[in-house]
Amino acid sequence: MTPKEMYTEIILDYYNNPKNFGTLDKPDIKFKDVNPACGDIVEITAKVNKNRIEDIKFKGNGCAISLASAEILAEHLKGKNIEDIKKLNKEDVLNILNVDLSPLRLKCALLPLKVFKLGLYNYLGKTLEEENE
Amino acid sequence: MKIDFPIFKRKINGKNLIYLDSGATSQKPSIVIEAEKYFYENHNANINRGIHTLGDEATRMYEDTRKKVSKFINANSKEIIFTKNATEGINLVARSFLRPKLTENDFILLTEMEHHANLIPWQIIAKEVNAKIEYVPVNEEGILDLKKAEELLSRKPKIFAFTHVSNVLGTINPARKLIEIAHSYDVPVLIDGAQSVPHLKVDAKELDCDFLVFSAHKMLGPTGVGVLYGKKELLDNMEVFMGGGDMIKEVYYDHFIPDEAPNKFEAGTPNIAGVAAFGKSIEYLEKLGMENVEKNDKELVKYAFEKLSKIKNLNIYGPKDLKLRQSLISFNCFTNNEKLIHPHDLATILDDYGIAIRAGHHCCMPLHDKLGLSATSRISFYIYNTKEDVDVLINALEEINKMFNKELEVISK
Numbered sequence: 316m317t318p319k320e321m322y323t324e325i326i327l328d329y330y331n332n333p334k335n336f337g338t339l340d341k342p343d344i345k346f347k348d349v350n351p352a353c354g355d356i357v358e359i360t361a362k363v364n365k366n367r368i369e370d371i372k373f374k375g376n377g378c379a380i381s382l383a384s385a386e387i388l389a390e391h392l393k394g395k396n397i398e399d400i401k402k403l404n405k406e407d408v409l410n411i412l413n414v415d416l417s418p419l420r421l422k423c424a425l426l427p428l429k430v431f432k433l434g435l436y437n438y439l440g441k442t443l444e445e446e447n448e
Numbered sequence: 449m450k451i452d453f454p455i456f457k458r459k460i461n462g463k464n465l466i467y468l469d470s471g472a473t474s475q476k477p478s479i480v481i482e483a484e485k486y487f488y489e490n491h492n493a494n495i496n497r498g499i500h501t502l503g504d505e506a507t508r509m510y511e512d513t514r515k516k517v518s519k520f521i522n523a524n525s526k527e528i529i530f531t532k533n534a535t536e537g538i539n540l541v542a543r544s545f546l547r548p549k550l551t552e553n554d555f556i557l558l559t560e561m562e563h564h565a566n567l568i569p570w571q572i573i574a575k576e577v578n579a580k581i582e583y584v585p586v587n588e589e590g591i592l593d594l595k596k597a598e599e600l601l602s603r604k605p606k607i608f609a610f611t612h613v614s615n616v617l618g619t620i621n622p623a624r625k626l627i628e629i630a631h632s633y634d635v636p637v638l639i640d641g642a643q644s645v646p647h648l649k650v651d652a653k654e655l656d657c658d659f660l661v662f663s664a665h666k667m668l669g670p671t672g673v674g675v676l677y678g679k680k681e682l683l684d685n686m687e688v689f690m691g692g693g694d695m696i697k698e699v700y701y702d703h704f705i706p707d708e709a710p711n712k713f714e715a716g717t718p719n720i721a722g723v724a725a726f727g728k729s730i731e732y733l734e735k736l737g738m739e740n741v742e743k744n745d746k747e748l749v750k751y752a753f754e755k756l757s758k759i760k761n762l763n764i765y766g767p768k769d770l771k772l773r774q775s776l777i778s779f780n781c782f783t784n785n786e787k788l789i790h791p792h793d794l795a796t797i798l799d800d801y802g803i804a805i806r807a808g809h810h811c812c813m814p815l816h817d818k819l820g821l822s823a824t825s826r827i828s829f830y831i832y833n834t835k836e837d838v839d840v841l842i843n844a845l846e847e848i849n850k851m852f853n854k855e856l857e858v859i860s861k
Contacts, residue, residue: 355792420796
C-alpha cells in the first residue's frame with residue numbers, strides 16, 4: 316500500500332467522520348498527552364460501569380494517523396472488559412489499523428493507546444487506593 | 449548542478465528526489481564526500497602533537513580550513529573555533545562568556561522567533577542564578593518590533609542573542625542595525641547564523657557582531673562540524689568550556705593553565721576529517737560566489753511564493769515582502785471546510801512523490817504557539833534546487849488538495 320492509498324482509506328473511514336470525537340461529562344478515566352516530536356495532542360475520556368468501558372470519547376489536535384488511530388481505538392474499546400483491555404498491546408493496535416508505518420509515524424499511531432493506558436492505570440490506582448481505605 | 453551531488457541519483461518511491469529540506473541539512477557534493485575519504489586514506493593522524501609527516505599534514509589541513517572559514521566570514525583565524533555544531537557554539541558562549549558574570553538582577557535578551565538552540569542554553573544558565581529572559585516581539589507577518597527591541601536594549605541586557613534568518617518564517621532580520629543599537633547601550637551580541645551563513649554573504653567585521661555561530665552541514669559540509677566566531681579580546685577573557693587535551697598550556701596535579709583561543713575551546717580530538725572536508729565545501733561555495741547562491745535562493749522563493757499563493761486553501765506564513773525573506777517558505781494546507789491537512793500527513797504523502805519537506809514545529813515550539821499553530825510545513829531551497837523542483841511540488845500539492853476534498857464530498861453525500 317502506498318502512503319497515498321493508505322491515506323485514502325484512513326481519511327474515508329475514520330479521520331473525516333469520527334463517531335467518538337468529543338469529551339464525556341464526569342468521566343471515570345481522563346488523560347491527555349503530547350507527542351513531543353510533532354506536537355500532536357490526544358485527550359481521552361471514558362466512563363466505566365461494572366468493569367466495562369461504557370462510553371469513550373477522544374479529542375485532539377494532530378495528524379490523520381493519530382486521530383484515525385484514536386477513533387479506531389475508541390470503537391474497539393467500547394463495551395470491553397477492563398481486564399481484557401489491560402492486555403491490549405502495540406501489535407494489537409497496529410493490527411487493527413492495518414497500515415505500514417515508518418518508525419516516526421508509528422509514534423503518531425500509538426499515541427492514543429499510550430494516553431488511554433496511562434488514563435486507565437491512573438483510574439485503577441485510584442480505585443485500588445479506595446479499596447485499601 | 450545536481451550532477452555534483454551523488455544523492456540525486458537516488459530514487460525515492462520510484463521518483464526522482466526533490467529535496468526541499470536544506471534548512472534542516474544540505475546535501476553534499478562529491479568533492480566534500482571524497483575529501484573525507486581522501487583524508488583517511490592519505491593523511492590520517494591526530495593533530496597538534498604528532499612529530500611525524502602524517503601528524504604535520506593533518507594539522508595543516510585542519511588549520512587550512514580554519515583560514516578558509518576566517519576568510520569566508522572576514523575574520524581573523526584566531527577568532528574561529530571549531531565546535532560540533534551551531535548549538536554547541538551557543539552553549540559555549542552561554543557557559544563561558546555569560547554565566548560567570550550573570551546575576552539574578554540581570555536579564556538576557558532574545559527574540560520570539562528563536563530556534564530551541566538559541567533558547568534553551570540561555571534558559572539553563574538563567575535558571576541557575578534566577579536571571580530573567582526577555583523577548584523582542586515578532587508581529588503576525590514574522591517581523592521583529594524594532595522599537596520594542598531598542599526599548600529592551602536600553603535596559604541593558606547582559607547579552608542580546610538573535611537569529612539572522614528565521615528557520616520558520618524565513619525573515620531576514622536587520623542584524624547590522626540591531627547590533628548598532630545594542631552596542632550603543634554596550635550590550636554584546638550573538639548572531640545565530642545557522643540559516644544565514646549558508647545563503648548570504650555574511651561579513652563578521654562589517655556586522656560587528658561579538659559572536660556568530662553556524663553549522664557546516666547546512667552549507668554543503670559534513671555533519672559534526674560547527675563554527676563559533678568570537679572577537680579575539682572577548683575569547684581571550686572568557687572562562688574555559690570543556691577540559692581535556694589540546695586546550696592547555698601547562699598541566700600540574702593541582703591546576704592547569706589554559707592555552708589561548710582558539711585551542712582553549714577545542715578540548716579533545718576534534719572531527720579532523722570533517723573539518724578538512726568542510727574546507728572543500730567553502731571552496732565550492734566561493735567558486736559559485738555567495739552573491740549567486742543568494743540570488744538563486746531568492747529567485748526560487750519568489751517563484752514558489754507566487755505559485756503557492758495561487759493554490760486554494762493554502763496559508764503562507766512569514767513576510768510577504770520577499771526582500772525580507774530568504775531561502776524558505778512555511779505554509780499550511782486546509783480542506784474546503786477549513787480543516788487543517790496536518791503537515792505530517794502532507795509530508796508523508798509528498799514523500800510518495802519523492803518530495804522531501806520538513807513538517808512539524810521546526811524546533812520552534814514557542815513561536816508556533818505564539819502564531820497559534822500546532823505545526824507547519826516548510827520548504828527550503830539551496831543551490832541545487834530548480835524551478836522544476838517547485839513545479840513538481842505545486843503539482844503534488846494540487847493533487848493532494850483534490851484528494852482531501854474529494855473524500856470530503858463522498859462523506860457529505
